[in-house]
Amino acid sequence: MIVCDGMGDRADRAREFQTPLSVAKKPNIDALAREGSVGLIDPVAPGVRPGSDVAHLAILGYNPYEFYTGRGGLEAAGAGLRLGQGDVAFRSNFATVDAKMVVKDRRAGRRIEGRDELAKAVNEIRLSDPSVTFEFVPTVEHRAVMIMKGKGLSRKVSDTDPHIEGMPILRSMPEDEDQASKRTADILNEFTEKSYEALNEHAANIERERQRLLPANIILSRGPGTLPPLEPLAQKYSIDAACIAVAPIVRGICRVAGMELVEVQGATGGLDTDFKAKVSAAVQAMKRHDLVFLHIKAADVASHDGNFEKKTWVIERIDEAMAQVIQSVDLANDYVLMTSDHATPVTFRDHSADPVPVLVAGPDFDVSQTVKFSERTAATGNLGRLLALHLMPIMMNRLGKVGKFGF
Amino acid sequence: MIVCDGMGDRADRAREFQTPLSVAKKPNIDALAREGSVGLIDPVAPGVRPGSDVAHLAILGYNPYEFYTGRGGLEAAGAGLRLGQGDVAFRSNFATVDAKMVVKDRRAGRRIEGRDELAKAVNEIRLSDPSVTFEFVPTVEHRAVMIMKGKGLSRKVSDTDPHIEGMPILRSMPEDEDQASKRTADILNEFTEKSYEALNEHAANIERERQRLLPANIILSRGPGTLPPLEPLAQKYSIDAACIAVAPIVRGICRVAGMELVEVQGATGGLDTDFKAKVSAAVQAMKRHDLVFLHIKAADVASHDGNFEKKTWVIERIDEAMAQVIQSVDLANDYVLMTSDHATPVTFRDHSADPVPVLVAGPDFDVSQTVKFSERTAATGNLGRLLALHLMPIMMNRLGKVGKFGF
Numbered sequence: 001m002i003v004c005d006g007m008g009d010r011a012d013r014a015r016e017f018q019t020p021l022s023v024a025k026k027p028n029i030d031a032l033a034r035e036g037s038v039g040l041i042d043p044v045a046p047g048v049r050p051g052s053d054v055a056h057l058a059i060l061g062y063n064p065y066e067f068y069t070g071r072g073g074l075e076a077a078g079a080g081l082r083l084g085q086g087d088v089a090f091r092s093n094f095a096t097v098d099a100k101m102v103v104k105d106r107r108a109g110r111r112i113e114g115r116d117e118l119a120k121a122v123n124e125i126r127l128s129d130p131s132v133t134f135e136f137v138p139t140v141e142h143r144a145v146m147i148m149k150g151k152g153l154s155r156k157v158s159d160t161d162p163h164i165e166g167m168p169i170l171r172s173m174p175e176d177e178d179q180a181s182k183r184t185a186d187i188l189n190e191f192t193e194k195s196y197e198a199l200n201e202h203a204a205n206i207e208r209e210r211q212r213l214l215p216a217n218i219i220l221s222r223g224p225g226t227l228p229p230l231e232p233l234a235q236k237y238s239i240d241a242a243c244i245a246v247a248p249i250v251r252g253i254c255r256v257a258g259m260e261l262v263e264v265q266g267a268t269g270g271l272d273t274d275f276k277a278k279v280s281a282a283v284q285a286m287k288r289h290d291l292v293f294l295h296i297k298a299a300d301v302a303s304h305d306g307n308f309e310k311k312t313w314v315i316e317r318i319d320e321a322m323a324q325v326i327q328s329v330d331l332a333n334d335y336v337l338m339t340s341d342h343a344t345p346v347t348f349r350d351h352s353a354d355p356v357p358v359l360v361a362g363p364d365f366d367v368s369q370t371v372k373f374s375e376r377t378a379a380t381g382n383l384g385r386l387l388a389l390h391l392m393p394i395m396m397n398r399l400g401k402v403g404k405f406g407f
Numbered sequence: 408m409i410v411c412d413g414m415g416d417r418a419d420r421a422r423e424f425q426t427p428l429s430v431a432k433k434p435n436i437d438a439l440a441r442e443g444s445v446g447l448i449d450p451v452a453p454g455v456r457p458g459s460d461v462a463h464l465a466i467l468g469y470n471p472y473e474f475y476t477g478r479g480g481l482e483a484a485g486a487g488l489r490l491g492q493g494d495v496a497f498r499s500n501f502a503t504v505d506a507k508m509v510v511k512d513r514r515a516g517r518r519i520e521g522r523d524e525l526a527k528a529v530n531e532i533r534l535s536d537p538s539v540t541f542e543f544v545p546t547v548e549h550r551a552v553m554i555m556k557g558k559g560l561s562r563k564v565s566d567t568d569p570h571i572e573g574m575p576i577l578r579s580m581p582e583d584e585d586q587a588s589k590r591t592a593d594i595l596n597e598f599t600e601k602s603y604e605a606l607n608e609h610a611a612n613i614e615r616e617r618q619r620l621l622p623a624n625i626i627l628s629r630g631p632g633t634l635p636p637l638e639p640l641a642q643k644y645s646i647d648a649a650c651i652a653v654a655p656i657v658r659g660i661c662r663v664a665g666m667e668l669v670e671v672q673g674a675t676g677g678l679d680t681d682f683k684a685k686v687s688a689a690v691q692a693m694k695r696h697d698l699v700f701l702h703i704k705a706a707d708v709a710s711h712d713g714n715f716e717k718k719t720w721v722i723e724r725i726d727e728a729m730a731q732v733i734q735s736v737d738l739a740n741d742y743v744l745m746t747s748d749h750a751t752p753v754t755f756r757d758h759s760a761d762p763v764p765v766l767v768a769g770p771d772f773d774v775s776q777t778v779k780f781s782e783r784t785a786a787t788g789n790l791g792r793l794l795a796l797h798l799m800p801i802m803m804n805r806l807g808k809v810g811k812f813g814f
Binding site: 366381395397400402403 | 447
C-alpha cells in the first residue's frame, strides 16, 4: 500500500487540464493501473479538505470523525514518546519574544545551540498544581513535544503560538465548556509564562546573545492532542502490518495502529529521499508482513512550493523505483495499491478536497485496461468513487480477513 | 425486482478475469442491460460482507444497521410463526449428545421419526420462571424454531449449539451487560438441560435406538433474534408488494415488510427449482401488484460449492426463464430490476464484500448500450456505484412514491 503524499492534483485550464500525474512518464505505474482496477478516492468526503493526519487515519481504516483526537498525540507517538490515556501532547517550539511578549522569531533562528541545557531548564519548571506534571522533549531543530500528564485534562484548548511573527503570544483559551478545558488552558498559560522566566536569562541564552543569535527564550505550543484509541490492525483484521515512513505524524499513526516501523537508510521525508531504497525496503518487507504501508512525502513538498515540474519529476522518480515492484511482486498472489492521502494542487499550494486517483492490482481485481494512470482516467475507472475509509475493508475482504454482518 | 442470490462473483486472474456472469450465454438479460441502465451495488458498504438477511433488508430499503435484530426473528416469521414485540426466536435443531453432553450429530441423523411426539415432550417442559413461556415448532427435517416469550428478554445471548460435532454443548452466555441478557441466557440453558431430560429416555427415542437410529435427545439453539420493527412497504411507499421466494429468511423479511407471499409450484430454493415457473409467476403477479420481488437461490448454492460451471449453468437457466419477461413486460410502462444480494465468488465459496452488478430497465431509465451484463461492464456503467439501500428509494422515485425533503 503505497501512499504518495499530496500526489493528487487538479485539472488546470491554463495547462489544458494536464496534471503532474498525467504528464509524468511513468511506465511502471501505468502498467499496474492497466493490469489492475482504478478509481477515485475522497480522503474524508467530497469537499472536505483533509490534513495528513486525518487522511492517514481514514486510509488505515479508522474513521477520523470518530478517532481524530488532535495532532499532538500522534506527533508524540511518532517521536517515540509514551503517552498515557488522558495525557495531552502539544507540538512546541523554542521561540524568541521581546519583553512585551511579541514574537520576533517563531523558531528562535531554527538552530538551537545549547538546546539540551535549555530543555533541562524547562523540565525543571514546577507548576502550581502538583497533580499535573509535564515532559518536554526536544525533537528536531527548534521543535519539541510537550506532554501534560494528570487527571482531568482536555485537548480542547487553543494555541499559545500566534503562528505569525510580530504578534504577541496568545493566551490559551478553553474551547469546550467543561472544567477540564479551562484547567488545561490555565496550566498551559502558566507553563508558557514560566518557560520565559526559566529561559530568558539562562546562561545558554546569554551566550547566544553574545554570539548575536536570537535567544530561545520561550516555549510556544500548538496542536494539542491525545492518543486516539485505535484498535490495532493485528486485532482488528488479524494481520501483521509494517510501515515505512519518515514523517512523524505518519509514523505516529502507524505506531498507534500497532504496525512495525521499518527504518530505511537514505529515507529523508523530503525531495532528496532515496526513492529506490524505500520501495526496495517495502518489497523486502512484504516477505515478512501481510501489509506493508509505504509513505512517500516528496510530491507534497513540491506541491506546497507550487512547482509543477518538480512534482512531475518526483512522480517520475517514484515510477523508476516502482520497477522493483513490477519485477518482484507476483500479481497472482500479491496486491499492490497506490494512492495519495489527499490532493495538493500546485495551483493551490495546500491540501485540497479534490478526490485522488487510486489503483489496485492483484489476483482478483479486474483489469481496467486503462492506458494511463491519472486523475482523468481514474474518474471513469472500474472501482468507481470510494472513500479512503473503504480501502482497508476492501483489501481485507480480498485477504479473507473480514467477518460477516448478519447470517 | 429479481434478486439472484450470490450471483455476483469476482474477477479471477486464473480465468483471465472472467466470471460466471461474463461467460454465461444470456441474451435476454443482456438485452435488458442494453435497453436499461447498469451499475454496481455495495450490499451494505464497500468492504462489508453481508449475510443474506442483512442484504435483503438493505435491498428492500431498510438500513440493516438500524433494523437488523438477528436471524431468529426473521426465520420464525418466514416459517409463518407469530412473534410478539420483545419475543426472542432461536433457530433450533434436534441433535444427538452423549451422557457427557458431547455432540455426536448436530442433526440427529436429519430424519426425525417420531418428531411430533418429541416436539410435544419439548413443549411440555416447564421453566422455573413462570413469567416466561416458550413455543417449540419443528419446521423441516431436524430444524425447528423456538420462541421465548415474556418481558425483559434479550437477543444478546450466545448459542448453545457448538456448530462442530465432537464438542460439548455450549452454555449460553450474555453478550450484553444488561440484566435481560443474563436472564435470557439462564433461561436458554435451563431449557437446553430440560430438553435432554425430556427427550433422552422418551419412548420415541428408545424406539429410534432400537432401529439403530441416533436418538434426537437434545435441542440446540443458535441465531437469537427479535422481530425488526419494519414499517410495511404499503405504509412507507403506498405500494402493494408481493414476494416469490422459498428461502425462509427471505420469506420472513418480506412477510415482516408486509408483502404478500406468492406460492409457486416447483419452486424449491435449490438447483432443481423450476426457474420458468418462478419467473412466470412473477410476470403474472405484476398484473396485481406494484412491486414483485422474486428471489432465486440457485446461483448461491452453486457458488458455495465453488462450482463455476454449475453457476454459469444456473445463470443460463435464469436467462431462459427471463424470455417471458422480454415477451410480456412493456418497458414503456414497467420496470425490471435485476441484481444480486451479495457476491459469492466461486473461488471464495462464501459471501464476500465485493460489489454486485445491477441492471434496471423501464420507461425512464437511460439505455446503457452495454453489450453484455457483467461485473466488468457494470463497473463503468451509467448508474455508477450505489448502496443496496438506495435501490428502493430510486425505484420509488420513478414510481412517483417519494415525498419531498424540504419545500
